[in-house]
Amino acid sequence: MVAVRSLLQNAFMKLILSRKGFDSSAGGCPSPVFPDGSFYTLPIPDSRSRITYGDIRHEGLNVGKLVADLTGDRRGGARKAHLDPDLIADAYPRETGWRPCLGQTGAAQGHLRKQQVGEGDLFLFFGLFRDVEKQGRCWQFVKQARPFHGLWGWLQIGEVYRIDELSDSDLQWARYHPHFHGQPDGGNTLYVASDALQLGGRSTGLPGAGVFGGLEDRLRLTAPDAASTTQWRLPRCFYPDSADTAMSFHGNLARWSRDGDDCTLRSASRGQEFVLDTIEYPGVVSWLREIL
Structure with a gap:
C-alpha cells in the first residue's frame, strides 16, 4: 500500500490556490484588466523592498504610473513594491541565471510547511481584478465594472530554499528579491520554478512558471452573478468528499454546494495559501490540463 501511494505521489501533486496581488487591504484597489483583455497583477506594497513601482515595466507601461493613476x-x-511572485523575465533588470520564483514566510509559510508542500507541487495564483479604461493620459477603473477573483499565473516548484540558511555566495541572481531584505526569519522560504511544467507525471510543453495571456471565463473564480467576489464557481471535481480532504481553509462543508457540473464555494476572505491534495481529487489534474 505504501508503494502504491508513493507511485501516486509521483503522478499527482498538491495544488495551492495562492492569493497574490493588489486588493482592498493590500494596495487599496484591484489589479487592472485592460481594454484589449490583457491584465497586469500589481505587486503589493513593501517598505523594505529595494524595488520601486517605477522600476517595473509591463508591456511598455511604467508600472509606477499605473499605480499612481489607479490609487x-x-x-x-x-513607493516600494513587493515583486513577488516574480514570473515575468522582462519586468525588471535581471542577473545571469534568473529564474521565476516566489517567497513566503510567517503564518502562510507555516501553513505550507504543515501541508508538506514541496518540489513538484503547483502554485496557481489568483487575485482581484477590475476593468480599466484610458481617460486622457490616465488609467481609471470602469465605473460599471465589478471586481472579480481570477486565476492569473502558475509556478511549479523545482527547488526550495530556506533563505536564512543560504551563504552570501548562494543564489546571487535572486538577491534583488524582497524576501532577501526583511528581518531574520528561520521560516523565510524561496520557491524556485521548475524548468518545465508537468501534470500527472507528463510534460505539458509549458515552462515551469508563467502568466496567462488574458482572464477568460475559464480563469474567473467569482461566479457570474455573485454579490461578493468571494462567492466562487469551481468545477465539480473540487467538491469535497469530506472535511478532512477538503481544500485547506475550506473544511466547513457548509461553504460548499453542488451546482450541476460545477460547485459553488464561499471562499475564505483571509489566508493566502489554499492547499488541495490531488491524490484525493484526481479530476482537478484533468481540469488543470484544460486551463493551462
Whole structure:
C-alpha cells in the first residue's frame, strides 16, 4: 500500500490556490484588466523592498504610473513594491541565471510547511481584478465594472530554499528579491520554478512558471452573478468528499454546494495559501490540463 501511494505521489501533486496581488487591504484597489483583455497583477506594497513601482515595466507601461493613476497616489511610482511572485523575465533588470520564483514566510509559510508542500507541487495564483479604461493620459477603473477573483499565473516548484540558511555566495541572481531584505526569519522560504511544467507525471510543453495571456471565463473564480467576489464557481471535481480532504481553509462543508457540473464555494476572505491534495481529487489534474 505504501508503494502504491508513493507511485501516486509521483503522478499527482498538491495544488495551492495562492492569493497574490493588489486588493482592498493590500494596495487599496484591484489589479487592472485592460481594454484589449490583457491584465497586469500589481505587486503589493513593501517598505523594505529595494524595488520601486517605477522600476517595473509591463508591456511598455511604467508600472509606477499605473499605480499612481489607479490609487490616486501621485507618489505611487516612488513607493516600494513587493515583486513577488516574480514570473515575468522582462519586468525588471535581471542577473545571469534568473529564474521565476516566489517567497513566503510567517503564518502562510507555516501553513505550507504543515501541508508538506514541496518540489513538484503547483502554485496557481489568483487575485482581484477590475476593468480599466484610458481617460486622457490616465488609467481609471470602469465605473460599471465589478471586481472579480481570477486565476492569473502558475509556478511549479523545482527547488526550495530556506533563505536564512543560504551563504552570501548562494543564489546571487535572486538577491534583488524582497524576501532577501526583511528581518531574520528561520521560516523565510524561496520557491524556485521548475524548468518545465508537468501534470500527472507528463510534460505539458509549458515552462515551469508563467502568466496567462488574458482572464477568460475559464480563469474567473467569482461566479457570474455573485454579490461578493468571494462567492466562487469551481468545477465539480473540487467538491469535497469530506472535511478532512477538503481544500485547506475550506473544511466547513457548509461553504460548499453542488451546482450541476460545477460547485459553488464561499471562499475564505483571509489566508493566502489554499492547499488541495490531488491524490484525493484526481479530476482537478484533468481540469488543470484544460486551463493551462
